[in-house]
């Protein structure tokens with residue numbers, strides 16, 4: 001059976017003055033109707049570019065998807081012509097961006113911006129689309145939706161703008177909703193409300209969600225599958241249960257360890273991963289995570305770890321992932337401990 | 343909004359007082375050379391009786407502050423006095439010249455909008471293309487060319503060198519617009535282009551940079567993600583944002599052009615407000631100079647007010663006096 005979305009070996013490069021940025025390097029995943037895939041990773045790991053590549057919105061000519069396929073209901077989006085892609089965008093696949101302050105056009109009324117895709121894809125008149133925009137604003141929990149539809153974005157608070165963005169994305173009842181860090185720019189209480197809203201909407205409409213975030217904690221409750229990205233590559237991918245409870249990649253362990261936990265003293269529990277993510281122009285040899293990995297062995301800088309299945313619906317890209325002893329919290333290897341890797 | 347307009351209008355009063363006082367100080371005896379009676383009568387000898395009459399008529403024997411008070415009270419009644427040289431009311435003279443200036447200004451603004459905005463948009467949409475480089479280069483040249491020099495160049499080239507070819511359409515003096523061979527607007531072409539040259543270059547540059555900036559904004563990506571065509575994204579979402587500063591510039595520039603393009607009008611002998619003031623300064627015809635400057639100040643302030651108000655219409659983030667946020 002074909003999945004709603006199947007991405008194989010997606011590779012997107014940017015040509016810059018300093019060299020070629022391998023922003024996305026061979027990413028593969030699938031997404032079924034009504035499901036949620038979480039894409040996590042530190043900032044700069046290629047999450048946004050992955051999303052933009054799926055929508056074919058990577059800025060040309062600097063950016064180009066050079067390999068892979070993006071099968072939407074079995075048809076390769078990367079092979080579609082401009083018109084076909086436009087018909088998909090905003091109608092079948094919609095996107096919400098990180099910063100609701102800047103993602104809405106300041107000179108158009110909110111209702112008009114929401115109605116725009118309805119006029120485009122559903123052939124509604126301006127009046128019909130405005131009526132529908134009012135309903136959508138109501139659905140995303142904006143009080144007095146009729147009056148607010150006539151307001152401009154600057155008259156909305158941050159949380160309300162993100163709600164309006166969600167209403168805009170949902171206008172055409174898309175099959176897939178891609179949310180690129182939708183709550184990062186919002187404060188914590190609003191974050192929870194927005195996530196709540198997205199789950200509620202998914203339940204009602206059955207839309208599939210790709211939830212991009214740098215915070216694993218955000219998606220713990222809502223994800224069906226989790227994909228962890230590091231330096232443009234997928235390092236771990238599997239069901240949420242597997243990735244959260246039986247993580248096999250040291251980078252995922254690092255992400256989990258850096259989550260604030262409420263059961264222990266917070267200061268003691270926070271263990272951020274040391275060092276900085278690498279430049280995507282000069283990716284380290286072998287496993288790109290090895291310079292920051294506490295478990296790194298000499299072989300790690302020589303051999304590129306393949307994304308290998310470690311259990312049912314669970315893959316990891318670590319040379320030691322198959323070793324049953326190599327689990328989160330495993331003792332540090334002797335060599336690294338003595339040699340003083342840092 | 344209304345409060346804002348009232349406040350702006352009230353702010354004009356001190357500006358008027360300041361401008362009129364400065365002009366009065368300039369014409370005080372000893373500040374600039376010239377006997378006002380001579381200015382009126384010319385070089386020929388006149389009788390003492392006539393001299394006294396003239397002094398009486400123009401209140402030249404009164405102390406300066408009296409003259410000022412008289413002038414202001416006449417001004418408030420809409421009387422700008424009488425020209426020394428022409429013996430006609432100043433208001434009549436300007437009423438006659440103003441339509442010419444207005445026509446030239448409108449033509450100039452048209453050039454500015456059509457050429458400047460189009461060039462800026464093309465330049466931005468096709469960044470680094472041949473047309474972009476062409477626009478960038480020609481605007482750099484234009485902003486550094488003196489207006490009067492460009493005007494003369496045009497006259498030499500189109501008026502004299504190409505006289506046969508253009509059928510003498512641009513032959514001087516343009517001020518004799520009676521030549522029935524050509525429709526009126528033909529005479530407008532060269533002065534309008536000259537008048538608009540520098541501003542057109544600025545408009546093109548502002549338009550280009552604003553457009554490029556708008557195209558890089560997050561809301562453009564949002565619009566693309568909706569599935570809009572490149573065209574709709576550019577001309578609906580980016581252009582409306584990019585136009586805001588351009589419209590402001592053009593509006594203010596219109597005020598400047600209306601206030602008499604002194605250089606252009608003089609070079610082309612265009613019978614407008616600017617040339618009239620230029621001539622009056624040379625003749626020390628104070629009523630005309632003062633009346634002209636006052637009319638200009640008034641026009642510029644009104645136009646700036648209109649520009650500011652239209653800014654609020656274009657950019658919803660700005661609402662004067664309403665206290666929306």
Ligand SMILES: Nc1ncnc2c1ncn2[C@@H]1O[C@H](COP(=O)(O)OP(=O)(O)O)[C@@H](O)[C@H]1O
Pocket residue numbers: 014015016021022023041042043044045046047048049050059062063280
């Ligand atoms: N337009 C661009 N030009 C050059 N490099 C880019 C561009 N957009 C993204 N990149 C690079 O691609 C990499 C991945 O970026 P991104 O996908 O935005 O990361 P994330 O969303 O995970 O924080 C980064 O190294 C970034 O510098």
Ligand SMILES: [Mg+2]
Pocket residue numbers: 044047048049180181
């Ligand atoms: Mg991002």
